[in-house]
Amino acid sequence: MPPAKQKPVLETDFVRALGELLNDLSLAEIAYEKGDFRVRVTRQQAAMAPLAAPAVTVTEAARPAAAVGAPSEDYGSHPGLLTAPMVGVVYTSAEPGSPAYVSLGDTVAVGDTVLLIEAMKVFNPIKAHRAGRISRVFISNGVPVEYGEPLLLID
Amino acid sequence: MPPAKQKPVLETDFVRALGELLNDLSLAEIAYEKGDFRVRVTRQQAAMAPLAAPAVTVTEAARPAAAVGAPSEDYGSHPGLLTAPMVGVVYTSAEPGSPAYVSLGDTVAVGDTVLLIEAMKVFNPIKAHRAGRISRVFISNGVPVEYGEPLLLID
Amino acid sequence: MIQKILIANRGEIALRILRACREMGIRSVAVHSTADADAMHVRLADETVCIGPPPAQESYLNPVAILTAATISNADAIHPGYGFLSENADFAAMVEEHGLTFIGPSPEHIRLMGDKIAAKRTVREAGIPVVPGSDGSIDSEADARRIARAIGYPVLVKAAAGGGGRGMKVVTDDGQLAEAIATARAEALAAFGSGGLYVEKYLAHPRHIEVQVLADLHGNVVHLGERDCSLQRRHQKVIEEAPSPVLTPEQRSKIGALVVRTASALGYRSVGTFEFLYEDGEFYFIEMNTRLQVEHPVTEMVCGLDIVREMLRVAEGSELGFEQEDVRFVGHAIECRINAEDPETFAPSPGTIAEYHAPGGLGVRIDSALYAGYRVPPFYDSMIAKLIVSGADRRACLARLRRALAEYVISGIKTTIPLHQRLIDMPEFIDGRYDVHWLERVMRGEH
Amino acid sequence: MIQKILIANRGEIALRILRACREMGIRSVAVHSTADADAMHVRLADETVCIGPPPAQESYLNPVAILTAATISNADAIHPGYGFLSENADFAAMVEEHGLTFIGPSPEHIRLMGDKIAAKRTVREAGIPVVPGSDGSIDSEADARRIARAIGYPVLVKAAAGGGGRGMKVVTDDGQLAEAIATARAEALAAFGSGGLYVEKYLAHPRHIEVQVLADLHGNVVHLGERDCSLQRRHQKVIEEAPSPVLTPEQRSKIGALVVRTASALGYRSVGTFEFLYEDGEFYFIEMNTRLQVEHPVTEMVCGLDIVREMLRVAEGSELGFEQEDVRFVGHAIECRINAEDPETFAPSPGTIAEYHAPGGLGVRIDSALYAGYRVPPFYDSMIAKLIVSGADRRACLARLRRALAEYVISGIKTTIPLHQRLIDMPEFIDGRYDVHWLERVMRGEH
Secondary structure, three states: OOOOOOOOOOOHHHHHHHHHHHHHOOOOEEEEEEOOEEEEEEOOOOOOOOOOOOOOHHHHHHOOHHHOOOOOHHHOOOOOEEEOOOOEEEEOEOOOOOOEOOOOOOEEOOOOEEEEEEEOOEEEEEEOOOOEEEEEEOOOOOOEEOOOOEEEEEO | OOOOOOOOOOOHHHHHHHHHHHHHOOOOEEEEEEOOEEEEEEOOOOOOOOOOOOOOHHHHHHOOHHHOOOOOHHHOOOOOEEEOOOOEEEEOEOOOOOOEOOOOOOEEOOOOEEEEEEEOOEEEEEEOOOOEEEEEEOOOOOOEEOOOOEEEEEO | OOOEEEEOOOHHHHHHHHHHHHHHOOEEEEEEEHHHOOOHHHHHOOEEEEEEOOOHHHOOOOHHHHHHHHHHOOOOEEEOOOOOOOOOHHHHHHHHHOOOEEOOOOHHHHHHHHOHHHHHHHHHHOOOOEOOEOOOOOOOHHHHHHHHHHHOOOEEEEEEEEEOOEEEEEEOOHHHHHHHHHHHHHHHHHHHOOOOEEEEEOOOOOEEEEEEEEEOOOOOEEEEEEEEEEEEEOOEEEEEEEOOOOOOHHHHHHHHHHHHHHHHHHOOOEEEEEEEEEEOOEEEEEEEEOOOOOOHHHHHHHHOOOHHHHHHHHHOOOOOOOOHHHOOOOOEEEEEEEEOEOOOOOOEOOEEOOOEEOOOOOOEEEEEOOOOOOEEOOOOOOEEEEEEEEEOOHHHHHHHHHHHHHHOEEOOOOOOHHHHHHHOOOHHHHOOOOOOOHHHHHHOOOO | OOOEEEEOOOHHHHHHHHHHHHHHOOEEEEEEEHHHOOOHHHHHOOEEEEEEOOOHHHOOOOHHHHHHHHHHOOOOEEEOOOOOOOOOHHHHHHHHHOOOEEOOOOHHHHHHHHOHHHHHHHHHHOOOOEOOEOOOOOOOHHHHHHHHHHHOOOEEEEEEEEEOOEEEEEEOOHHHHHHHHHHHHHHHHHHHOOOOEEEEEOOOOOEEEEEEEEEOOOOOEEEEEEEEEEEEEOOEEEEEEEOOOOOOHHHHHHHHHHHHHHHHHHOOOEEEEEEEEEEOOEEEEEEEEOOOOOOHHHHHHHHOOOHHHHHHHHHOOOOOOOOHHHOOOOOEEEEEEEEOEOOOOOOEOOEEOOOEEOOOOOOEEEEEOOOOOOEEOOOOOOEEEEEEEEEOOHHHHHHHHHHHHHHOEEOOOOOOHHHHHHHHOOHHHHOOOOOOOHHHHHHOOOO
């Protein structure tokens, strides 16, 4: 059974505090992780640069802080990268308290359910697209993911 | 004595006819010369291209037709190029009917008066900036010139 | 009070809504397909969520993805823009069921006006004239023939669920009727999933004149005058203007009062547009658009209102705060829809914008999400910019439009700017003597 | 009727005038230095004439070159823009002597108002209040001391021929007077070629409020309301707005009527601006600008007029065609002058524009000759763009200005956009509580 719907609680005050810290200290980025809670705040450019060339960070910076998972820079073209087929909230186990479908280092077969993504109260099983070992986990339980966002790396 | 002020007569109907011909035949340029009368019409781009790259022709096309002398593409950096030091009307002789200061093929010394440019009823002698032979004449008597426009080439 | 709006759209209208949000201090969430990751509205939004791959069915037309994005971003309202899900009553209902504010009319009004037959019946009962025709869906060819003869040929056979010219046939005599019905029904089934047809009088030289209404949740309704959108090609508007060159102030007041009374009687909310054919001084209702329209800026320019801002305000529950007599019309405005298309063949021309330079100065407004280096994706509508020009009167407005079009530089792709330059220099346009068929005739070389 | 106008200027104002010409069907001649061969106004003009090398003295300030260009291009009128030769009475006279129309006031009015002492005497006689001070040039230190004591310290020692802050010193007591006079006289001699000085009351917290007038050749004069230009740095205006946040409609009408009466009495023609210091409800005339001003667009936005068009119309001899009571003020407008300067040190930043993207949408106007790839030359004024934003009220206007500044992209050089973003977010600006000294205090870090 999928878990009862948990609307992710966004820790806005904490995120705000991190943001203020970032500005006070003139930092470029703060990544924070505790249990399944993960935040990354990066500084937005003073004026948006809506021009072509190298402005890729703008989108990143503007993303909802709590939706930002761990970086995945080098895996974009990796054949083992499993990405979110839909926007939603990702769950690592069938219900709260039950064991995770997979953990780092586990071996999976093609078609094994590795995660759930909930979109509008429907829990969609996410299946391994190839056999192999889980060599990276980009998400944690209960975080929102965008379409195309990296979930797992199956080596 | 400088010639009595002659306001250049602009043959607007003729220029218009050339322009219509240009458009009818989808030509890029018509250059016309008869005696000391010289016209060049070139086609303006449909929408002005106020952007950087290769739009140099716009200025050229937009110039008053009668002010356009013969082309001078290759002489811009030639040390013998004598350019107009002011905007005005150029005269090749001291007064109407008198012989030209210089003609094609003449040899001049530094400081020789080679032309006059009239600006607001003042006739300014234009002097050879170096000695040599007049190898090109870009203007004809009575035509208006802009600042920096090629006048003569002294080889 | 609305704190955060998810904008369920793309392109210039997403940017338009985003600008209104920013000016009102409301946070914005841009949703986008992977094809639009670099789009202007995505770059400028406070938050962004990628909701799917390029095909609109899997992204901008995917209600589940959009509602999920609203949930994970904690948005409290959704603005649908135009097109996509903006007139999808089921989507509007889903939004409300999830406790979010749908920035637009009620699902019931969207549904009512989405059914073209029910819409006509409703407004006719409220006293608005409609094009004479079948009261409802026609059952048989004989049925159609009887009605066609009663109202007189030529007639139009139209899909009840239709729009955009699909499922629509002109019939000039009895002999063509059977085939027209068969073709229209097939097209209607393919395009809208419903084969219901109706028959109505075909007007020979009508203008398309539409009236903008604005309503709050407290029963206050005003109209913002008319737009003349007669310049159409394949039922797509090309140039729109306000006011119409042919309407008198008396006609404006009269038709305005009629639509306001109708919207009031219906309990309508938010913005909406009553679209009419206009011929020989008579208005014939054709349909109502229950959403913000592409051409809303011309109305903004002549009545000095920010329609999107008003739309957000009334969605929050604010009262309009002004009456019909406070709405004043000053000057003239014209909008050119600039498409990424060959200006002669209308073949789409997606690709990368090399140079982009917008015209400026007094009376010139640009609503566009373009920028130099932007890649116009091939997946969506070809409209890439709206040039809106205003002036003290129609003549001054036209002169300004001419100079603004000449200043506009969009290179790297083909655009319809040269078409607009050609059209606005034609005597019929200069004199305002055009009808909904004029542009088609021009394109066929009949001018 | 004017057929062809030579525009004796460069940059955004040359483009502004060119646009008005184009919209009125008047041909334009752009004159330019070699440094401006690629400038926007040159690219868009109907005809162009290169009149000299980069230094303004040999090109834009060279009357002979400009008149010669007018002759060879057969122009029948010259518009001087602002700066350069616009307030040079001798130039205006030369233009008229050559049978051309000078688009501006008569040479006599330019000359009269160019002499600051004569100007004050003239308007005071017409009933306009002036800053208390010496009636004319001061002859000696003793003379200055007597006047300073009579009106009370602090006083200002100013060049009679001055402007732009040169030849101007604040004196707080008798002891500083001698040195201030010596320094001001030296500066005045260097800058204006005349050492004439006068003494006037120094106001502690004045605002700069100016009133725009427009007059035809038939004795019709109207005022177009005021602009508040109190945000200044080194006597250069930085942000201007209309209406002033502190004026009541009654004050506007009263000062407006006064300047209209004065302009009428003088037989003034074309546009002009009466500049005042305003403190504690009182106006003190400081000078009159006998030309089009940089900040004229904010007035256009609130009164719905095209001031350059009106200027051309009245130069042709047309009547204004409207009365004072037809001039209505609607909404609020703010202009930011964007300079090619470091926003903190104000060091000039000429160079090549890499990316250029102007903000758009409702209520946003850009007056700028910039484009991507344009090289800002180091020879002229650093102002490269004016962002003018309008809204229903000051608050809406400010919100729009904030979003428009955030959308504006000018890369490759430094600009004062970040300074504007900072200033408009400060509580004193938001509340309209600023005077002519406020920006200097902000820049000194006192805020």
